[in-house]
Amino acid sequence: MTIVEAVKQTAEKKLLFLPHAIRQMSRPERMITPEEVERVVMTGELVEDYPHDSRGHSCLLLGFGDANRAIHVVCSPKTDYLAVITAYLPDTEQWSSDYRRRR
Secondary structure: OOHHHHHHHHHHHOEEEOHHHHHHHOOOOOOOOHHHHHHHHHHOEEEEEEOOOOOOOEEEEEEEOHHHOEEEEEEEEOOOOEEEEEEEOOOOOOEOOOOOOEO
8 A cells, every 4th residue: 555545545434633733823924724634635636755863764745735735734644544744835936836756
């Protein structure tokens, strides 16, 4: 099973937003909703894979939220849930114009 398949499978069970994700999503200039994060994990594409992450195998996904804004979500599939580690709006100073490659 690929990491993306594992993400989708565990996301169907439950999404668990870690405190860092909640803080990042709630920043006034972001205001990313849980529904947008769910849309990214269910329909987004893999940007980076972190098989040796200390938090467990995780990955960075790119998807699009409300008003078609690009959103990056870092998440880690667990047995009973998908851990949402963080979610943010990618900055074009740090990412390519298509948000798929780091500068």
